[in-house]
Amino acid sequence: MAVNKGQRPLIAANWKAHGDRHELSRWCEAVGTAPGNVDYLFLPPAVLLPMVQQLAPPFAWGGQDICPVEQGSHTGEVTAAMLLECGASHTLVGHSECRNLRADTDDRVAAKYAVAARAGLVPVLCVGETLAERESGHSEAVVSRQLAAVLATAPPPLPLVGAVLAYEPVWAIGTGCVASPAVVQQMHAALRRLWQSERGGESLRLLYGGSVKADNAAALACQPDVDGFLVGRASLVATEFLAIAKASIATTS
Ligand code: PEP
Numbered sequence: 001m002a003v004n005k006g007q008r009p010l011i012a013a014n015w016k017a018h019g020d021r022h023e024l025s026r027w028c029e030a031v032g033t034a035p036g037n038v039d040y041l042f043l044p045p046a047v048l049l050p051m052v053q054q055l056a057p058p059f060a061w062g063g064q065d066i067c068p069v070e071q072g073s074h075t076g077e078v079t080a081a082m083l084l085e086c087g088a089s090h091t092l093v094g095h096s097e098c099r100n101l102r103a104d105t106d107d108r109v110a111a112k113y114a115v116a117a118r119a120g121l122v123p124v125l126c127v128g129e130t131l132a133e134r135e136s137g138h139s140e141a142v143v144s145r146q147l148a149a150v151l152a153t154a155p156p157p158l159p160l161v162g163a164v165l166a167y168e169p170v171w172a173i174g175t176g177c178v179a180s181p182a183v184v185q186q187m188h189a190a191l192r193r194l195w196q197s198e199r200g201g202e203s204l205r206l207l208y209g210g211s212v213k214a215d216n217a218a219a220l221a222c223q224p225d226v227d228g229f230l231v232g233r234a235s236l237v238a239t240e241f242l243a244i245a246k247a248s249i250a251t252t253s
Helices: 021-032 046-055 080-085 096-101 106-119 131-135 139-152 181-199 214-221 238-250
Strands: 010-014 039-043 060-063 090-093 122-127 163-167 204-209 228-231
Touching (some): 010 204, 021 039, 021 046, 021 238, 046 060, 046 080, 080 106, 090 106, 139 181, 163 181, 181 204, 181 214, 214 228, 214 238, 228 238
Parallel strands (some): 010 039, 010 228, 039 060, 060 090, 122 163, 163 204, 204 228
């Protein structure tokens, strides 16, 4: 049965450190001719963004991460201005791989969120608990803390309209171990409640990320608080990515 969520699903492809120019052009062609009723967001490695801009596919694209300051001595970082110059409209902030591998703290994630929002990019804030945090019963407290850290530094004047939040349990990312629909719904509902208590009725899309594939997408997509997916490994194969999108459309109206 289709669930009416009042907005189109958003399906994002995070290529992480995968892909090259040939794969990129094949992928953009395949996804560019995909059926409508869904919004696509493509997050390739930063060096491929100028090529995406040249190909000008009919979907949005963005960065996988962003420098926490406008410019400066931050070797290896990509600034908001650089992303905008490549035609990007979005950027991930707080992906667990950045939190873990690059020591992104809540404060650093909040700074990235603010710098992106001030520049006019839509920050896709990723939150999620580790397995130890889940097993000790702290899942909701952890994601609430991660979201609260950002909301505390993003007062009303910042362009939060059209905000996107991704619940990505660390234990499900790249592990093949997907969270159950019940767990996802419970966490999304908690995040939406927290959002609403701070931001009122401002629009929010809540994505789930963590080993999403064509064969588990439909059961997750029909949860009332799931507005789309952030897809990692499975997004590299255009047919698999499109099958995930199709499964999401079939369950929403
Ligand atoms: C991700 O990197 O955001 C992700 C969800 O990865 P995967 O789908 O591979 O678990």
